[in-house]
Amino acid sequence: MRIGAIEAGGTKFVCAVGSRNGEILERSSFPTTTPDETLDQVEAFFREHQVERLGVGAFGPINLRTVSEQYGTIGNTPKMAWRNFPLLQNLRSRLEIPVFIDTDVNVASLGEYNYGVAKDAGSCLYITVGTGIGAGFVQNGNIFQGYDHSEMGHILIQKHPEDDFEGACPSHRICLEGLAAGPAIEARYGKKGMELADQNNVWELEAYYLAQAIMNYFVILSPEKIIIGGGVMKQDKLYPMIRKQFMNLLNDYIEVEDVNQLIVAPELKDNQAVKGAIALTLQD
Amino acid sequence: MRIGAIEAGGTKFVCAVGSRNGEILERSSFPTTTPDETLDQVEAFFREHQVERLGVGAFGPINLRTVSEQYGTIGNTPKMAWRNFPLLQNLRSRLEIPVFIDTDVNVASLGEYNYGVAKDAGSCLYITVGTGIGAGFVQNGNIFQGYDHSEMGHILIQKHPEDDFEGACPSHRICLEGLAAGPAIEARYGKKGMELADQNNVWELEAYYLAQAIMNYFVILSPEKIIIGGGVMKQDKLYPMIRKQFMNLLNDYIEVEDVNQLIVAPELKDNQAVKGAIALTLQD
Ligand SMILES: Nc1ncnc2c1ncn2[C@@H]1O[C@H](COP(=O)(O)OP(=O)(O)O)[C@@H](O)[C@H]1O
Ligand SMILES: Nc1ncnc2c1ncn2[C@@H]1O[C@H](COP(=O)(O)OP(=O)(O)O)[C@@H](O)[C@H]1O
Ligand SMILES: [Zn+2]
């Protein structure tokens, strides 16, 4: 069976065709412009590459309450042209195949759970630290979802006493995303994360925030694996720093057998969302 | 059917007999002493009041990994006599009926979900603010559980800049429980919460911490109802304070239709755990 997958990002769309085992057969990407223009390109791709069903990992916020008439509609995004755009409905009427949708981080988590670093675990939390911070939790093969999808990047944590940055989240200023996403790093130091690679204190502070966030996710969700990806994590010295600070914070309150197995990097490189979107079509 | 229920607390045990609809027919309570002595009393109660099955809401930490050989065994509690006590196994061999077990807050949540303030909701988070802080999440009738049970009281939040209390959690000092449980209030002001009833600033600070915690739970779990109970919440001025601070923190990032319906007091008074323990025997 040929399965379609879309990673619908705020910057670019990735369209792909894959197989049941997560193998990718075709792949194409293009910038996200207006909904009409972008969806025309999606439609063209899937007219050329026929598929039987389609999975989508979408930027958000997106309405995921199955009972809602707005199910699959983009919400209050800063990308004005996409506000209230009925993405799921549009795809269904254009392609006339079954279409499944969830958030980008949720499908990324499902990708790593099914085909990646968490394939032998009973549950995993996938955290992305990039332009924003988000996380998706998969347990027993199912994406966790409450009344609506999670917005885990916006938790509140302790600000470092010596960090006088005022925070970058437009809604909450000093939530996790406001303190630790890529743009927060850039605003705090006036330089991009990449240019700060050799500044140890930058990454110790970053790890200070991410370790706290992981502590909170850990005591609430009790995931078996915690995967951290996204552009900022290209600074891979962050992994040992985060592990160390997390273990200090946790202070043996809950037993962790091997933190190197608990907190890990993703395995699927830039394909976790696309592969997760494939898996999304195969659920139940 | 006559169903047995135990609220196994660190201070006292409550034994009860109830019916399928949550009605309580018999109820008795006694102090928690040694495991042997306490379980003798439990056994005596259920010899006198025969039941077909038994649900237990237990203090913790307790091993709830069904695959584990230690399933139902008390963990690293400060109550030394109870450490490593196989509570579930002991009850099963004494009473020879089916016994179901979960944490006290998880069954309390299940009680309010089935018979209380959340009976018309699809999910609820029950938070108790007492000697400790804990929370249990129920969705679609099932208690949420990750790899092991949650320890939601130990999340990290922002400390108030004018609060110079060093925190009371033995493991994390200034986690939520360390800043906002009953003993933290007592240690910060040198008086019991009850004696501070008329000090507005005490409760504004308490609401400051609880509102942050609720914000974190809300963006992670997206519960439909958030119930706050426990001894500290007897200061019922806290409810409007928490609602207000929560809405300020959330800052419209996620739509809340009516915060008075979202954040509520429990309905089952001191019976949510016992009623939840009854419901626990009726799952699946
Ligand atoms: N090597 C790097 N080191 C530190 N930060 C990086 C690096 N590469 C990218 N970033 C930061 O990651 C963010 C982009 O994250 P990314 O996950 O690539 O995109 P997005 O979140 O938009 O999907 C930017 O803020 C960027 O500065
Ligand atoms: N009226 C009250 N006002 C403020 N705090 C109270 C009040 N009643 C009890 N508390 C506090 O609540 C805590 C006990 O919580 P409770 O839920 O009754 O017991 P537990 O958590 O041990 O099951 C104590 O720290 C006590 O000081
Ligand atoms: Zn935020």
Ligand SMILES: [Zn+2]
């Ligand atoms: Zn703690």
